[in-house]
Amino acid sequence: MDVIIGLFNGLDRIIDRGIVAKSVMLRMIDALLGNVFLNEDAMRLERETGTAPPSFVVVSPTGRCNLRCASCYAADAALKGRELPFEVFDRILREKRELWGSHWTVISGGEPFMWRDGDWNLMKLARRHPHDVLMVYTNATLIDDELAAEIADAGNITPAISVEGFEAETDVRRGKGTHGKILRAFEALRKHGVPFAISATATRKNWDIITSDEFVDFYFVEQGGLFGWIFQYMPMGRDQNLELVVPPESRVEMARRMWRLVRDRRVFLIDFWNSATCSQGCIAAGRHGGYFHINWDGDIMPCVFTPYAAGNINEIYEAGGDLRAAISSPFFESIRNWQREYGYNRPAEETGNWLAPCPIRDHFDMFATVTAACKARPINEEAGEAIHDPVHHAGMVDYGRKMVELTDDIWASQYVEPEQYRKT
Known part of the structure; x- marks a missing residue:
């Protein structure tokens, strides 16, 4: 509001x-x-x-x-x-x-x-x-x-x-x-x-x-x-x-x-x-x-901050498809499944920490696993190097871990508990 x-x-x-x-x-x-x-x-x-x-x-x-x-x-x-x-x-x-x-x-x-x-x-x-x-x-x-x-x-x-x-x-x-x-x-x-x-x-x-x-x-x-x-x-x-x-x-x-x-x-x-x-x-x-x-x-x-492609709209159009095909890839489906598991459209007590909401920024280990499993394609050389770089991987995983640790209590006390109290 x-x-x-x-x-x-x-x-x-x-x-x-x-x-x-x-x-x-x-x-x-x-x-x-x-x-x-x-x-x-x-x-x-x-x-x-x-x-x-x-x-x-x-x-x-x-x-x-x-x-x-x-x-x-x-x-x-x-x-x-x-x-x-x-x-x-x-x-x-x-x-x-x-x-x-x-x-x-x-x-x-x-x-x-x-x-x-x-x-x-x-x-x-x-x-x-x-x-x-x-x-x-x-x-x-x-x-x-x-x-x-x-x-x-x-x-x-x-x-x-x-x-x-x-x-x-x-x-x-x-x-x-x-x-x-x-x-x-x-x-x-x-x-x-x-x-x-x-x-x-x-x-x-x-x-x-x-x-x-x-x-x-x-x-x-x-x-x-x-x-x-x-x-x-x-x-x-x-x-x-x-x-x-x-x-x-x-x-x-x-x-x-x-x-x-x-x-x-x-x-x-x-x-x-x-x-x-x-x-x-x-x-x-x-x-x-x-x-x-x-x-x-x-x-x-999936996102402007995710330089890994699930397909190409030019190729989809040439094959007779439309925008619905653009969001139907296994890569997109996997990310949407994670969003649902993390708590999208679920009650507060079943929701993950939305102060650390980002697959690539806050949950990089999961993101890298999904990217590899779905064979998502890096859109440039830098993205290709980053996803396979152990130093980059470790740095991103450590960043996400610290963010979750810092905000879990804030999420529980300032968001989840007040919502549960409101429902009682």
């Missing part, structure tokens, strides 16, 4: 400042209320088919990027020229709507605004799907006055703009001058009334900064961010480094700080891992209400 209050408080804040265009707000309300939160299409399809489909898909249509951030997989020379074809991208959006009633799509990358296929770009695709909401994770360096006006005119795109903290932290990882370009993008989006979100990568070096009052004051109050996402660093890109991962002890404190900001500052702020108590744990692998990831090569993965 606190998170929802934060979202409505954010809407009040940007409306009071006059930095959201009426036309954009009306389209967003229509799309969000009619097609996402009160999704009659999805409910009808569930009743008719008896299935429990995912709510959204993350599509990364290009691996190209105009930045080269430390420890990121994008902008690698090997990805040059690799783009998801328009016909495939367009079909994914159409099929998930027709099959599952899904009107919410997350666009990642690479830099999504660099995606091209002939005359097609992201803005043209957004206009082709006016009843879908596209949340676009972007470095914002390409958002100028002209593009901001196009986004406002489309009315169904919410940019989620990546920062690492303030200017110093952002420029160290993303390149000198990047933060200044982000501020200019904020200004252009405010001018044209486009709501935008803040996206921050948490590491050992900056987790305390991005969960501070000063961070909220600057990005939400001063700059006008509507909501925020925190993604803790995962060692999966170039020069992957376990030392950059937020330590378990800091991750616990980070959760406390985040929830204080949500409650006291009334901001919509979600941490992909620390907010798993809001989503009944892991949402990967096409779980009901969850999602899966398709990248520029068409590779189908």
